[in-house]
Ligand code: AMP
């Protein structure tokens with residue numbers, strides 16, 4: 001059952017409440033070249049053997065192991081370049097000049113590398129070293145056999161998977177559709193490039209969230225649909241929200257607190273049972289709301305730029321990964337050793353911006369500076385979010401805590417905070 005909206009959830013509970021409303025998107029068939037970062041919806045079976053034939057691992061001479069004896073002279077009966085095929089079976093005392101990757105003729109079970117031979121004339125070669133007897137033939141299908149599962153459903157297509165699929169002549173793949181994340185910033189005081197003069201004159205602040213949230217959405221694998229900035233006005237906000245209806249997730253910034261200009265919370269609150277929660281026991285993240293508006297999951301993040309970036313990482317990113325079809329939604333955390341003293345008095349889970357430096361075997365974490373949520377620079381300078389659990393109100397140099405490395409590529413299924 002969904003928690004009562006007035007309950008202050010822990011960050012992990014918030015993740016569960018969000019993910020309970022989000023399903024992986026439907027599948028589509030895309031050209032392989034467009035599949036980077038997408039997740040396979042079905043197992044991929046190889047239509048061919050890889051390698052497709054017994055082939056040479058060396059430039060040299062294909063021969064029978066029993067003929068590969070130091071001092072033996074063999075008759076060179078043909079030449080097989082990469083791209084060529086043997087025309088005959090090798091008999092005793094015979095060999096074929098062969099190049100890496102070329103099909104090994106039947107009858108041969110060895111390729112003697114060129115450096116272990118002396119070519120005597122056009123038709124004869126001498127074996128100088130018998131080391132390669134029985135070696136350097138890569139058997140057909142040793143990598144993958146036709147008809148077997150090569151990649152399983154749920155696998156993300158990265159560069160290596162892309163190469164593997166291409167090797168199997170699988171030039172189209174079934175993947176989950178890429179989510180579209182609508183991004184909306186709110187606030188009378190925020191402005192974009194078209195009001196740069198106002199910003200420079202100190203009458204407005206730049207909407208860094210418009211850029212930060214869209215970039216974070218794209219970095220997580222989504223398409224971003226920027227809905228720009230809307231003033232603190234209920235009617236205008238409602239009109240703008242309507243533009244998000246084709247999106248798979250709506251992420252807004254600002255307007256989630258308790259002030260009378262915090263219209264987003266009011267809209268969410270007014271829409272029946274749409275709201276799942278709007279406050280969390282975390283910092284940043286106290287005013288984070290989530291609801292489902294006419295079927296569209298809506299995550300309302302705080303306006304403070306640092307809070308917006310951190311809570312996007314904690315709550316929006318796993319949601320986007322779920323939509324993409326990933327099973328592992330959360331970045332793996334790493335143990336870090338504190339390099340300084342810190343106090344986190346309130347009974348909240350804290351996510352502090354830190355830099356990480358390897359010192360000996362340990363990763364030492366130091367705060368990027370003051371942790372006020374107005375410090376836009378702190379997120380840009382941080383390597384990781386240090387997790388200080390709710391039950392800790394202080395920690396000192398040498399203590400080990402866990403941190404979410406912001407460029408960590410490995411993911412886990414359970415929220416690690
Ligand atoms: P709010 O959550 O709307 O109360 O906003 C909290 C703080 O974040 C205020 O100081 C705002 O000026 C600032 N803020 C709100 N939206 C943005 C934005 N899009 N970009 C940068 N700062 C913002």
Ligand code: MG
Nearest residue numbers: 187254255303
């Ligand atoms: Mg505001």
